Amino acid sequence: MKNNPKDLALDGLIRQNPTFKLVLGTCPTLALTTAAINGVGMGLAVTFVLMCSNMIISLLRNVIPSKVRIPAYILIIATFVTIVRMFLNKFAPSIATAMGPYLPLIVVNCIILGRAEAFASKNPVVDSILDGLFMGLGFMIALTLMGVFREVLGAGTVFGVKLWNFKIEFFTHASGALFTYALFIALFVYFYGLYSKKSKRKALLADKKEVKA
Amino acid sequence: MNYLTIIFTAMLSANFVLVKFLGICPFLGVSKSTKSAFGMGVAVTFVMTITCLITYPIYTYILVPLGVEYLEIIVFIFVIASLVQIIEIIIKKISKPLYNAMGVYLPLITTNCAVLGVAEICIAGDIVFDLLGAVTYGLFGGLGFTLAMILMSGMREKLDTLSLPKPIEGFPVSMLLACFMAMAFNVFVGISF
Numbered sequence: 001m002k003n004n005p006k007d008l009a010l011d012g013l014i015r016q017n018p019t020f021k022l023v024l025g026t027c028p029t030l031a032l033t034t035a036a037i038n039g040v041g042m043g044l045a046v047t048f049v050l051m052c053s054n055m056i057i058s059l060l061r062n063v064i065p066s067k068v069r070i071p072a073y074i075l076i077i078a079t080f081v082t083i084v085r086m087f088l089n090k091f092a093p094s095i096a097t098a099m100g101p102y103l104p105l106i107v108v109n110c111i112i113l114g115r116a117e118a119f120a121s122k123n124p125v126v127d128s129i130l131d132g133l134f135m136g137l138g139f140m141i142a143l144t145l146m147g148v149f150r151e152v153l154g155a156g157t158v159f160g161v162k163l164w165n166f167k168i169e170f171f172t173h174a175s176g177a178l179f180t181y182a183l184f185i186a187l188f189v190y191f192y193g194l195y196s197k198k199s200k201r202k203a204l205l206a207d208k209k210e211v212k213a
Numbered sequence: 214m215n216y217l218t219i220i221f222t223a224m225l226s227a228n229f230v231l232v233k234f235l236g237i238c239p240f241l242g243v244s245k246s247t248k249s250a251f252g253m254g255v256a257v258t259f260v261m262t263i264t265c266l267i268t269y270p271i272y273t274y275i276l277v278p279l280g281v282e283y284l285e286i287i288v289f290i291f292v293i294a295s296l297v298q299i300i301e302i303i304i305k306k307i308s309k310p311l312y313n314a315m316g317v318y319l320p321l322i323t324t325n326c327a328v329l330g331v332a333e334i335c336i337a338g339d340i341v342f343d344l345l346g347a348v349t350y351g352l353f354g355g356l357g358f359t360l361a362m363i364l365m366s367g368m369r370e371k372l373d374t375l376s377l378p379k380p381i382e383g384f385p386v387s388m389l390l391a392c393f394m395a396m397a398f399n400v401f402v403g404i405s406f
Contacts, residue, residue, distance in 0.1 A: 023241070023384050024238075026234070026237040026238060026241070027234050027235055027236070027237050027238075027326040027330075030234040030237065031233065031234040070294075070320075070323075071291075071294055074290055074294065074323070074324075075287065075290075075291075078286050078287040078290050079287065081286055082283055082284075082286050082287060085283070085286070086283060100337070101330055101333040101334055101337065104285070104286045104289075104329065104333050105235075105326050105329055105330055105333070107286055107290055107329065108290070108323075108324040108325065108326050108328075108329050110238060110324060113324055173395070173396075173399065174231060174232045174234070174395040174398075174399075175392045175393070175395035175396040175399065176392075177234065177395075178388045178389070178391045178392035178395055179388075179389065179392045181388050182381070182384075182385040182386070182388035182389045182392065183385075185384050185385045185388070186380040186381045186385040187380070189379070189380040189385070190379075190380040193379070193380070
């Protein structure tokens, strides 16, 4: 099976976007988007873990017996999460505190196990690393967008910089998180529908031209 | 903090699903019928309670004295994975329909954030301070999860009969429902004993 990097990028960022299209890893998405910076931090942590775990799982894909593959994957993922946690505790303790229990919970983030099962266990190393990178970036962009939206409306700041005094505290509450997520998925589905209709029409037109020629 | 506060916090004012956003996947995935929502809720409650019973002593009496707290994530996830395996075998033996109803989500309890989350919150040291407190927190956290699941499934069953605009079908409308439920749960915030 051959995957070209452009397809992998489009899949991770748009077509199979883990947050808006697949709706995976919802817990950190809802809990950590109160501020844009937390979204970026979580996104980076997940991207790192996803790339490393995809790499190791892809390298070991012919070694791990399929019966015990899930525990094996979880052990690999837990190891990298532990590394990330140690790193953040040492170098960015404020972000580690802000993430609280959601940092160790990266272990059970469905995106990581999902990609291990669906992609890394069947594909060569470089493709798996790229897949991890773009899936992670797709997740990070989604979290950052939602974080910016909620921070601007809920606190009147963006990345901690004050914009104005106007704020709607609803968006910093739990219910605001769910509302924001619902809104973003609905918008994504709407625009993705437009986009895929357009590309389908383009493909059809190209086909017709070829037939005529 | 007394036990009544732990019970109230775990179940209502810091509800696992609607306030802490732990266990959203089964909350949206298995809540299509009240029966399977209840089954999932019971299974998760059971796993959460026993997880607290086991992980809290492991952390307090083994990992901390040995100075290897950093192993906590790996140890916890293994305790949970083996627990879920045992419970799966038991449920398969006891009730075939319940086993069929939960289907693919039973193995997924391992990767349910609520279970690892409860273990992490118990050792974080801001709500729970002893073993009994940890078990109480796990049990009532699980009951809160079940409560949210059942409420959600009741509404989802009605939802099937509606015709909705295409973009908000499926996940978005379920999340809007959850949004209103979260608003309702907001009334419990700030009550203490």
